[in-house]
Amino acid sequence: MIKLYSFECKKIFKNKITWVAVILSIIAVIGLYYLNYTVAENVRQGNITLAKNNLIAFQNMKEELELELERKKAEENGNSENVQALEAYLKQMPEGIIKRERFIQNYEQGNWQEIHKNNLAHFSGHLNPEFNMDLLSYYIDEQNISPFTIRANLEEKEWMLAKDIEPFSQVTHYFGSAYLPTIHDQFTGKVSERWESETNRYGTQGLYFIYQMIQALYIPIVILIGCFIFGNNISTENSKKKKGLYFYFVQPINRGKFFAVKYFSGLTSILGFVLLLVLVPFLCGFFIDGLGSLQYPVFVYEGSKPSSLGPMYNRLNPLEDPFHFIDLIDYLGQAFVLTVVLTIFLYSFYYTLILLVKNPSVTMIIVTLVTYVGISLTPTRFNPFTYVDIHKVLNGETATLAFNPSITFLNGIITLIFFTCLLSAIGYLVYNKVIIGNRGTLFTLKNKKSVG
Amino acid sequence: MMKLILFEFKKMIRTKLVAFLLLVTVAIIIGLFVRNVIQQDVIQKEKVEQFSEYLKDVVRQNMTDIKVLEQEADSEIQVRLDKGNELSAELNKLLTAIEQKDWQQELQTEINVYNLATDYIQSKGNFNVSAEEREIRMKLNQELLNLGLPKENFDLSIQTSLFMKKIVSILLTVGGFLFLLLALGTVIAKEFEGGNIKLVYTLPISRRKYVIVKFVSILAVSYVWLLTVFIVAYLLPFLFGHHYEKSFTYPLLNEQGDFINTSTYMNEAIVYSVCFVTFAVTISVLVSFLVRNTVISFLLIFGLFIGGYLVTNQLFDSMWIPFAYQNVDDVILTSLHSFSSGISVLIGSAILLLVLTMEINRKRGV
Numbered sequence: 001m002i003k004l005y006s007f008e009c010k011k012i013f014k015n016k017i018t019w020v021a022v023i024l025s026i027i028a029v030i031g032l033y034y035l036n037y038t039v040a041e042n043v044r045q046g047n048i049t050l051a052k053n054n055l056i057a058f059q060n061m062k063e064e065l066e067l068e069l070e071r072k073k074a075e076e077n078g079n080s081e082n083v084q085a086l087e088a089y090l091k092q093m094p095e096g097i098i099k100r101e102r103f104i105q106n107y108e109q110g111n112w113q114e115i116h117k118n119n120l121a122h123f124s125g126h127l128n129p130e131f132n133m134d135l136l137s138y139y140i141d142e143q144n145i146s147p148f149t150i151r152a153n154l155e156e157k158e159w160m161l162a163k164d165i166e167p168f169s170q171v172t173h174y175f176g177s178a179y180l181p182t183i184h185d186q187f188t189g190k191v192s193e194r195w196e197s198e199t200n201r202y203g204t205q206g207l208y209f210i211y212q213m214i215q216a217l218y219i220p221i222v223i224l225i226g227c228f229i230f231g232n233n234i235s236t237e238n239s240k241k242k243k244g245l246y247f248y249f250v251q252p253i254n255r256g257k258f259f260a261v262k263y264f265s266g267l268t269s270i271l272g273f274v275l276l277l278v279l280v281p282f283l284c285g286f287f288i289d290g291l292g293s294l295q296y297p298v299f300v301y302e303g304s305k306p307s308s309l310g311p312m313y314n315r316l317n318p319l320e321d322p323f324h325f326i327d328l329i330d331y332l333g334q335a336f337v338l339t340v341v342l343t344i345f346l347y348s349f350y351y352t353l354i355l356l357v358k359n360p361s362v363t364m365i366i367v368t369l370v371t372y373v374g375i376s377l378t379p380t381r382f383n384p385f386t387y388v389d390i391h392k393v394l395n396g397e398t399a400t401l402a403f404n405p406s407i408t409f410l411n412g413i414i415t416l417i418f419f420t421c422l423l424s425a426i427g428y429l430v431y432n433k434v435i436i437g438n439r440g441t442l443f444t445l446k447n448k449k450s451v452g
Numbered sequence: 453m454m455k456l457i458l459f460e461f462k463k464m465i466r467t468k469l470v471a472f473l474l475l476v477t478v479a480i481i482i483g484l485f486v487r488n489v490i491q492q493d494v495i496q497k498e499k500v501e502q503f504s505e506y507l508k509d510v511v512r513q514n515m516t517d518i519k520v521l522e523q524e525a526d527s528e529i530q531v532r533l534d535k536g537n538e539l540s541a542e543l544n545k546l547l548t549a550i551e552q553k554d555w556q557q558e559l560q561t562e563i564n565v566y567n568l569a570t571d572y573i574q575s576k577g578n579f580n581v582s583a584e585e586r587e588i589r590m591k592l593n594q595e596l597l598n599l600g601l602p603k604e605n606f607d608l609s610i611q612t613s614l615f616m617k618k619i620v621s622i623l624l625t626v627g628g629f630l631f632l633l634l635a636l637g638t639v640i641a642k643e644f645e646g647g648n649i650k651l652v653y654t655l656p657i658s659r660r661k662y663v664i665v666k667f668v669s670i671l672a673v674s675y676v677w678l679l680t681v682f683i684v685a686y687l688l689p690f691l692f693g694h695h696y697e698k699s700f701t702y703p704l705l706n707e708q709g710d711f712i713n714t715s716t717y718m719n720e721a722i723v724y725s726v727c728f729v730t731f732a733v734t735i736s737v738l739v740s741f742l743v744r745n746t747v748i749s750f751l752l753i754f755g756l757f758i759g760g761y762l763v764t765n766q767l768f769d770s771m772w773i774p775f776a777y778q779n780v781d782d783v784i785l786t787s788l789h790s791f792s793s794g795i796s797v798l799i800g801s802a803i804l805l806l807v808l809t810m811e812i813n814r815k816r817g818v
Contacts, residue, residue, distance in 0.1 A: 020748055028755045032762070039766045141582040142573065189585040225754070229747055360746065361634050362472055368631075369476065 001257050008265035012230065021229045022273065025222075026280050033209060033284035040169035040202035047172050048107060054173075055100040062093045107172070116161040119177040123154040141191045146184035148318035152299060153180050159297040159325055166293060168201035168208055180299060183397055184318045205292030206285035207328055213281055214335055215391045220371065222277045223343050226270040227350035228364050233266050234259075235354045235363075238435060245435065259431050263424070267347055274343050278336075296328035301396035306403045314403045321400075331394055334409050338390050338416075345384055345416045345423070346371070352427035355434060379407055384419040387412035453661060460669035464639065470673055473635040477677060478684050481619055485688045488608050488615065495605045499550050503565075506580065507543040510536050513577055532575040539568040539579075555602035559593045566590050588705060595703045595711055604702065610693030612686060613700045613714035619685040620721045621781035626761045629732050629778060632677055633753050636670050637736030644744035660810045667737045667806060674729045682722065707786045717784055720791060724780045727798035731774050732757075734805040741813045774801045 012018055069086050106114040138145040157177070160167060170178040181199040203212040213219075237244030248258055285292070302322040307313035346367070354363040374385025379402045386407055392398040399407040464470055517533040520526065542565050549557040566586040569579040581589075596603055604614050622628070643649045652662065689695060700715035739752045760775025769776055771789040774797055783794060 017745055017747060020745075021751055024748065024751050024755065028751075028759070031755075031759060035759075035762055035766060042767075141584065142580070143582050143585075144578075144580050188581065189588060191582050191585065225751065228750065359469065361638055361750070362469060364750075365472075365476065365631060365634055369480075 001261060004253065004257070004261045005265055008233070008261055009268060012233070012265060012269050018229065018269075022276070025225065025273075025277055029277060029280045030284055032213075033281055033288075036202055036209065036212070037204050037288065040204045043169045043171060043202060044107075048104060050173065051100060051104045051107065055097065055104065058093075058096060058100060062090070062097070065090055065093070110166070112166050113161065113164055115167070115172070116157055119172075120154070120157040120161055122177045123150060123157060140187070140195055143187050143191045145179070146182065146186070146318045148184035148316070148321055148323075149179065149182045152182050152323055153177060155323075155325065156180050156297050156299065163293070163295045165296055166205070168203045168212070170201045171198040182299070183301070183401060184316055184321075203292065204285060204289040206282040206290070207292035207294065207332065208296065209281050209285040209292075210278065210332065211296070211298070211328060217389060218281075219274070219278070219335075219339050219342070219390055220346070220388050222274055223270070223346045224350075224364070224368060224371070226273040226277075226343070227347055227367065228360060230266045230269040230273065231347060231350040231354060231363075232360050234262050234351075234431070234435065235358050235360065238358065255432075256428070259428055263351060263427070266351065267344065270347050271340065271343055274339065278339065292328070294327060294329040297325035298328055298331040299395060300324050300326055301400040303396065303400050303405050304403065311403065316400070334394050335390050338387065338393070338409065338412060341413050341416045341420070342387065342390065345420045346388075348420045348423040348427065352423050352430060355427060355430045378402060379404065381406040381411050382415055384416050387416055453665065456657065456661075456665045457668050457672075460665050461672050464636075464669055464673050465676065469635055469639075470676075473632070473677060474680050477623070477680055480623070481681070481684045481688065484618065484622070485610065485615065485693070488610050488618075489692070491608050492610070495608055496550060496553070498605075500547060503543055503547055503550070506565075507540060507547070509578060509580060510540045510543065510572070514540060528576070532572070532577050535568065535572040535575045536577055539565065539572050539577075542568050556597065559597050559603060563590050563593050588709075591709075592703065592705060599698060599701055599703065601698055601702055610689050611699055611702070612689040612693065612695045613702055613718065615689040615693060616682070616685045616718060617704075617714060617721075617781065619681060620718075620725070621779075623681055624721065624725045624728075624780040626757055626778050629728065630754060630757055632674060632729070633732055633736045633757075634750060636673055637733070637740065637753055638746045638749055639670065640666055640737060640740035641744055641746045641749040644740075645746060659813045663737065663741065663806070663810045663813050667733065667809075670737065671730060671733045674733050675726070678725055678729055704785060706784070707788060712784075720784045721780050723791075723795060724777060724783055724798075727795050727802075728774075728777050728780065731798045731802045731805075732778075734802040734809070738805050738809040738812075741809050772797060774798050 065086060069083065069090060072083050072086065103118065138150050167178060172178040179199050185195065187195050201212065203209045300323060302324060304316045304321045307315065350363060350367050353366060354360065357363045371385055371388055374383060375388050377383060379386040379398045381404065386398060387393050389398065393407060393412055394409060399405055514533055514536040517529050517536065520529055521533065542561060546558065546561040546565055549561050566589060569581065569586060573579055604611050606614060609615055700713065702714045703711040704714060704717055706712055735756060736753055740749050743749045743752060761778060764773055764776040771793050777783050777794050777798055
């Protein structure tokens with residue numbers, strides 16, 4: 001069996017098409033990194049330009065106000081309330097200019113500690129921990145930022161300051177902050193678009209880029225592509241024109257073992273492919289912009305209290321819902337385990353389906369559609385597709401929005417393993433009934449004829 | 453040549469793959485329609501929740517103001533309280549109109565609410581809708597009142613033109629076109645893999661003609677798919693949903709802040725989708741003749757479309773990049789590119805790519 005397995009693996013790896021597909025995928029990922037890097041650089045440059053423009057506008061305003069003050073002084077002999085207020089305001093302006101200049105300098109030199117302090121001041125400057133209404137005083141275009149988001153941001157900035165962590169590239173104002181968005185924000189219209197564009201984070205370091213890609217459903221997409229490349233090893237040998245299976249069936253090979261060998265050789269290849277395509281973006285980031293911090297804070301929701309009146313009345317509570325942060329390395333460790341299990345599950349699903357459908361394109365369409373519909377359905381503990389969005393499972397977003405605390409990393413692993421076993425068993429039955437069944441009949445009939 | 457095209461078209465249209473593609477498409481559209489029908493009650497519930505939330509905020513502020521005024525007179529707070537009382541009364545009126553499903557009253561009262569909210573904000577009150585958003589909503593409501601149309605929920609509507617718009621925004625996108633190309637775009641590569649092409653090249657037909665025959669037949673099947681999308685999306689709400697005489701006059705706001713009606717929107721959507729499908733099929737024909745392998749062809753097509761989408765969305769949105777037009781709904785409503793330039797770029801690129809495919813195929817062996 002080992003020999004047959006290594007033979008199958010060699011067959012896969014000696015196939016030019018496999019290598020071209022793998023190289024193309026690697027090139028695509030490198031391209032993706034380059035695109036992301038360019039956007040991140042544009043955002044950084046944009047931040048600096050914005051801050052410089054703001055500084056110039058502020059200096060111009062100061063000059064205009066000085067002229068105004070002189071004019072008013074001349075008109076009103078320096079006694080009026082207006083003049084005094086203007087003088088007081090002008091006295092504070094040099095401090096504002098220094099703050100802006102310092103922000104530009106810190107941002108250009110990557111002095112993140114200072115930037116974090118500035119961000120933290122933006123939040124904690126207004127906050128009184130004993131009075132929650134303070135949390136309501138943050139707006140974006142007259143629409144409130146959720147108090148939950150403010151709480152999360154405050155803690156994130158504290159974490160980043162304490163551990164001296166380099167942030168992602170994001171729209172950052174000297175007077176505002178690089179906001180962390182949460183599910184509690186309910187913006188509408190243009191404000192929603194603005195919030196989305198200002199809270200997009202672009203990671204250029206190895207670990208950061210992987211983290212960003214996991215959020216963008218990169219892993220399920222890579223798995224589906226992997227299935228399309230490596231999941232057809234029985235179906236391609238059982239097409240109308242290629243009858244490779246006949247060759248195996250006349251060999252002294254147990255057909256059950258043959259299925260296992262085909263299944264596991266494909267599985268090994270797809271696992272290798274997925275891990276390679278996870279490694280490539282990491283290496284891209286690592287060689288170009290470094291590793292990134294292992295302690296980068298990953299936000300985790302801890303759920304919300306369900307309503308005592310019933311599920312219809314469940315509402316998130318922005319003032320009381322708990323949350324915490326975990327280190328990026330812990331998050332990536334969990335993501336890695338879930339990636340492996342998810343790969344095996346989706347591969348088993350694809351493998352079983354292609355034995356029935358026999359057409360890779362149709363199988364790919366069905367698997368993609370079922371996965372999409374599965375993700376879109378109300379998440380439940382026993383729906384394996386609930387765990388396809390690895391990021392939302394690990395950060396508790398799925399569980400919180402569904403008011404279902406049983407959607408966890410561990411339950412995900414158990415559910416996915418259970419369905420993998422089930423699908424593999426169904427796959428084996430299909431193989432026995434459809435593939436071997438047909439061949440069996442064919443051979444029996446032929447033998448009978450020849451005997452007759 | 454016409455006979456050959458017809459033969460290839462028949463060959464394709466009779467395959468299980470095309471039947472599967474059409475069946476899945478129809479199933480998706482029916483699924484969405486059924487979802488929308490089931491969720492009709494949710495629309496009213498969402499509206500009530502939204503305005504109740506605003507009302508709750510205003511009432512909370514009013515209570516605080518009353519408490520402050522009981523301790524000490526303050527003219528500013530008094531003004532805010534008066535405005536707040538007016539606003540909360542109007543919000544209550546709006547909630548009643550929503551519950552009674554009196555859409556004309558609802559539209560008019562919503563306009564009044566936003567007007568009062570503007571005064572309330574000027575008196576330092578808090579109302580969680582930005583000025584720009586209020587302006588847009590008032591403008592839309594006024595336009596709907598002028599046209600005599602009820603306000604619809606874009607996401608859950610079963611009104612003919614808006615359901616069609618919803619389908620355009622779901623199926624005529626990167627995902628939808630990739631779905632089409634995954635099913636149809638690999639047909640040529642399969643001919644190379646299966647060795648059929650050797651047989652075809654022994655026939656008395658030039659390779660250029662063969663490229664055109666293949667291109668036209670795939671394009672024709674793609675148009676059949678497009679036709680199915682539009683017809684099913686039209687028929688379902690027409691037969692089982694809300695269809696009224698002025699359905700296609702429903703106003704949609706574009707990026708410039710102007711109204712276009714759904715009739716104009718649908719006309720543009722049809723033309724854009726026909727042009728983009730033509731471009732997409734040309735790309736897949738080029739890749740298939742170039743690569744001659746199903747897996748690699750699909751990977752290349754997938755990479756090109758996703759890459760094109762990311763570049764035009766994240767880096768630069770140039771009118772000269774045909775991939776900028778792959779999300780038809782966005783192109784019509786939010787893109788700043790002109791309609792004629794979009795069409796010219798798509799058709800121009802398709803012609804160029806087709807000529808390139810013919811040239812490549814002419815010089816290559818089997």
